[in-house]
Each structure stands twice: as C-alpha cells, then as structure tokens.
Amino acid sequence: MNFPDTAFSFTLDAVCPVTGARAGTLHTPRGDIQTPVFMPVGTQATVKAMAPFELEEMGARIILANTYHLYLRPGADIVAEGGGLHGFMQWKRPILTDSGGFQVFSLSTLNRISDEGVWCRSHHDGTPHVMNPEWSMSVQKQLGSDIAMCFDQCAPWPCSREEAEGAVRRTALWAARSKEAHAREWQGERRQALFGIVQGSVWEDLRLRSAKDIIPMDFPGYAVGGLSVGEPHGDMYRILDSLKGVLPSGKPRYLMGVGRPDNLVEGVARGIDMFDCVLPTRNGRNGTLFTPYGAVNIKKKQYERDFTPVDPECDCYACRTFTRAYIRHLYRSGEILASRLCSWHNLRFLIRLGEEMRKAILEGRFPEFRRAFLGRFSGGEA
Numbered sequence: 347m348n349f350p351d352t353a354f355s356f357t358l359d360a361v362c363p364v365t366g367a368r369a370g371t372l373h374t375p376r377g378d379i380q381t382p383v384f385m386p387v388g389t390q391a392t393v394k395a396m397a398p399f400e401l402e403e404m405g406a407r408i409i410l411a412n413t414y415h416l417y418l419r420p421g422a423d424i425v426a427e428g429g430g431l432h433g434f435m436q437w438k439r440p441i442l443t444d445s446g447g448f449q450v451f452s453l454s455t456l457n458r459i460s461d462e463g464v465w466c467r468s469h470h471d472g473t474p475h476v477m478n479p480e481w482s483m484s485v486q487k488q489l490g491s492d493i494a495m496c497f498d499q500c501a502p503w504p505c506s507r508e509e510a511e512g513a514v515r516r517t518a519l520w521a522a523r524s525k526e527a528h529a530r531e532w533q534g535e536r537r538q539a540l541f542g543i544v545q546g547s548v549w550e551d552l553r554l555r556s557a558k559d560i561i562p563m564d565f566p567g568y569a570v571g572g573l574s575v576g577e578p579h580g581d582m583y584r585i586l587d588s589l590k591g592v593l594p595s596g597k598p599r600y601l602m603g604v605g606r607p608d609n610l611v612e613g614v615a616r617g618i619d620m621f622d623c624v625l626p627t628r629n630g631r632n633g634t635l636f637t638p639y640g641a642v643n644i645k646k647k648q649y650e651r652d653f654t655p656v657d658p659e660c661d662c663y664a665c666r667t668f669t670r671a672y673i674r675h676l677y678r679s680g681e682i683l684a685s686r687l688c689s690w691h692n693l694r695f696l697i698r699l700g701e702e703m704r705k706a707i708l709e710g711r712f713p714e715f716r717r718a719f720l721g722r723f724s725g726g727e728a
C-alpha cells in the first residue's frame with residue numbers, strides 16, 4: 347500500500363453557524379471517516395461479541411484497540427507477526443489505538459509514576475513492566491494502527507489542583523517524547539498518524555495551559571483527555587466550551603471515553619468530531635438498550651409480551667428481525683445471542699446518531715436536531 351504525503355488529512359465539510367458543530371471527513375490510507383463519528387471499542391482486538399463483517403454491516407468506519415491490553419496479552423510481537431492488528435483481527439478499515447497510560451491506572455494492580463514513565467504490575471499475572479512514551483510508540487507501531495495516541499497522564503477525578511497541574515506538566519513532557527519516538531519509529535513513513543492529548547482536569551486555566559503546550563507540537567489531530575472520569579456532565583461541557591475556540595479548527599477533535607447518546611450530542615454541539623465508549627457493548631451485555639426515549643432494560647417483566655422492536659426507528663438487524671419479548675427471553679435464558687443482539691443494536695444506535703448529526707449539520711438544522719433529540723432522550727431509563 348503506498349502512502350502519499352497527504353496520507354492523513356481532515357476536511358471540514360460544514361460548520362453549524364449557531365453552535366459550531368462540525369461535519370468533516372478524515373482521510374486515512376485505509377479509508378475516509380465521516381464525522382461526527384462514534385468509534386466502537388475493541389479492547390482485545392475484538393469488539394465484544396461482534397464479528398468484523400457485522401461491524402461493517404452496521405456501518406462502523408473505525409474501531410479502537412488497546413496498547414496496554416494487547417502488549418500484555420497476546421503480546422505485541424504476536425500481533426505484529428499476525429500481520430499487525432488489521433491482519434490479526436481481519437479488520438480492513440482504520441483502527442485507532444490508545445497509548446496505554448490511561449489503562450495502566452484503571453487496570454494495573456500496582457503502579458508508580460515518575461517523569462520517566464509508569465512502573466506497574468500486570469493485572470493478569472503481577473509481572474512488572476515499565477510503560478513510557480518510547481514503549482507506547484514502539485508497541486503502537488507493532489500493532490500497526492492507523493491512528494496512535496500520545497502517552498499521557500490522565501488525572502483522576504476528583505483530584506487536587508496540584509495533581510491536575512502535575513498531569514498537565516507530565517503530559518506535555520511525554521507528548522514531546524512521544525512525537526520524537528514516533529518519528530524515529532516510522533522514519534518519515536506516513537503510515538500512522540499521532541494525535542496529541544490535552545489534559546487539565548476541570549480547571550479551565552490548566553486546560554488552556556495544556557492546549558498551549560500540545561498544540562504547537564503540530565499533531566494531525568487532538569484529543570480531549572481527562573474527562574468522563576466521574577466528573578459531573580456540567581463540568582465536562584464547561585471544559586469543552588473553554589477549548590472550542592482553542593483547538594485548531596482544521597484538525598479533528600476526539601473526546602476520549604464518551605459516551606452516552608446525550609453526551610455525544612452535547613459534545614458535537616461543542617465542536618467534537620470523534621468519540622469512543624465501552625457503553626454500547628458493556629450495556630449490551632447487561633440488557634440495557636439505547637432508545638430515542640432513554641435506556642430500556644430488557645430484563646423487565648413489562649417487556650414479557652412486548653412484541654415490538656427494541657427501537658422502531660432503528661434499522662439494525664436486531665430491531666428489523668426480533669421483538670423485545672424474544673430478546674428478553676434470550677437474556678433471561680442466558681443465551682449468548684442476547685448479548686450479541688443488544689450490543690449490535692447499541693453500537694448501531696450510536697453510529698447512526700453520528701450519521702444523523704452529520705446530516706443535520708450539512709442541512710443546516712443541527713440546533714433543531716439537538717433540541718428534538720434531547721427533548722425525547724432522558725439520560726436514565728426510558
């Protein structure tokens with residue numbers, strides 16, 4: 347596959363004059379990604395319970411995989427030998443890999459952080475590992491993802507201002523080392539884009555400081571990290587508002603780990619282009635389903651004789667083919683198909699939400715779309 351110099355570029359197709367919501371196209375060597383886009387998460391080189399052909403059928407354009415998990419199991423060398431992630435899991439479209447920093451803190455049993463990197467013990471077998479920008483760039487190259495993330499430090503929430511400041515300082519240090527190591531790994535071959543990540547927790551001045559550190563490093567895309575870690579949605583939205591006019595408008599903006607349908611709409615209204623979240627498959631496995639009116643828990647007795655689709659407006663295989671009563675039966679019987687159908691629907695719901703927001707922005711009616719969607723969707727149970 348040849349990679350012309352413009353291997354990665356982002357085109358702004360339309361911007362909502364009222365909110366600043368954007369419709370764009372991210373051009374990558376493995377295909378174009380139209381934004382706003384929801385990216386299914388495939389932690390261990392699989393989007394749980396979904397086969398690649400099913401992900402294609404539901405319109406997934408890019409999926410995520412995880413450096414921390416795959417390094418520990420099966421090992422980045424095995425993935426590389428298997429043809430990189432695309433060969434190993436037979437997914438031909440773009441893949442984005444997270445850098446591993448976030449997962450170290452949320453998963454490893456023990457970790458010590460210093461400017462050098464993070465010393466941690468594997469959550470599988472307790473073996474010691476050192477993870478740092480150089481390690482992360484090397485592993486992401488072995489995985490062969492199309493988009494890699496800088497190795498960053500995500501402060502927990504809540505945290506002290508000093509902790510948040512420390513994470514901003516270290517994230518800048520590690521972003522420079524990530525960029526340098528990435529350039530060394532790829533020797534000018536433009537086969538993997540490296541996105542920068544902005545930190546700063548819930549302090550606007552720290553967010554500005556982090557943006558001022560990271561933006562001059564001229565990455566092809568920028569992520570907003572450090573959110574969706576338990577903070578109130580109001581704080582998330584306030585931080586996004588503070589970054590709207592700061593992040594380069596001609597480059598894609600990725601809000602990490604978000605989120606619920608209403609969070610996606612509010613994120614797009616604040617200039618975000620890309621999202622990822624484990625909710626669709628995680629909720630899918632416990633029978634919680636997204637509908638335009640909120641989340642439905644299919645276990646409930648009230649669906650026992652409900653012979654209507656999960657979501658009558660949805661075009662996914664589960665909604666076209668089965669009823670709530672049947673899916674409830676599968677779930678209560680512990681049938682594997684229950685997880686598959688629920689995951690399938692939830693993934694399609696968020697992918698379709700991205701498609702519909704894009705259409706609304708292109709047609710100049712995003713404010714009306716946002717009002718109508720939020721008016722119907724109650725964050726909790728429908």
Ligand SMILES: CNc1nc2c(CCNCc3ccccc3)c3nc(N)[nH]c(=O)c3cc2[nH]1
Nearest residue numbers: 389410411412444448500571572573574602603
């Ligand atoms: C859920 N809330 C949340 N997630 C965050 C993540 C991980 C995003 N999801 C990546 C993923 C990829 C493959 C498999 C599983 C997950 C972050 N990643 C980084 N690097 N930095 C963050 O600040 C950061 C903040 C987050 N908040």
Ligand SMILES: [Zn+2]
Nearest residue numbers: 660662665691
């Ligand atoms: Zn559906």
